[in-house]
Amino acid sequence: MAEASVRVVVVDDHSIFRSGLKADLDASIDVVGEAHDVESALAVVVETAPDVVLLDVHLPGLAVPAGSTGGAEVIRRAAPELPATRFLALSVSDKAEDVVGVIRAGARGYITKGSSGGEVSRAVHAVATGDAVFSPKLAGFVLDAFGAAVGETAVAGDELDRLSAREQEVMRLIARGYAYKEVAAELFISVKTVETHVSAVLRKLQLSSRHELTAWATARRLL
Structure with missing residues (x-):
């Protein structure tokens, strides 16, 4: 049985990478838009309301505040308007701060650009159905970061009360x-x-x- 089609927007500042990725994705992935920076990503994502946004972490853009990344900023700004859209980070970076930063912003997963087209396609389908997906070596970063955050969250909750x-x-x-x-x-x-x-x-x-x-x-x- 064929997998249901998933509407995807691809966001990366390198046009050659976007072209190669589209060519490698399974036929069940319907790329409905592309973008190369924060501003164009926000415009395309809001206009097309895709099922999944595949986005690089380090995107250029004037709207990126200090201490954040372009990918995280796209998620923070677009997610409130599109509650049904999922965000999947696809980056060359495997730094803990990049992984944790976009997950805290609201991404449902993080995979590296060393992944094959088939692996990316499977990750897209998984995220579209609500699952969280991480490249194996990156999962530990997320577990460590959010495990340590439990105590801090409790303290913040007391103060917010x-x-x-x-x-x-x-x-x-x-x-x-x-x-x-x-x-x-x-x-x-x-x-x-x-x-x-x-x-x-x-x-x-x-x-x-x-x-x-x-x-x-x-x-x-x-x-």
């Missing part, structure tokens, strides 16, 4: 760099109300500035 649901929403947006006006527009509240919530968040968390808030939220993986 001090905040109301609305304060938590405001906290995350401010920590991500949103201006007060942008937070107000996002949550349909007044700028004055945003200011009140920010003051309450800083007081309850015993922080003195939004920069400290960003550092606090980043350290606890809340962004």
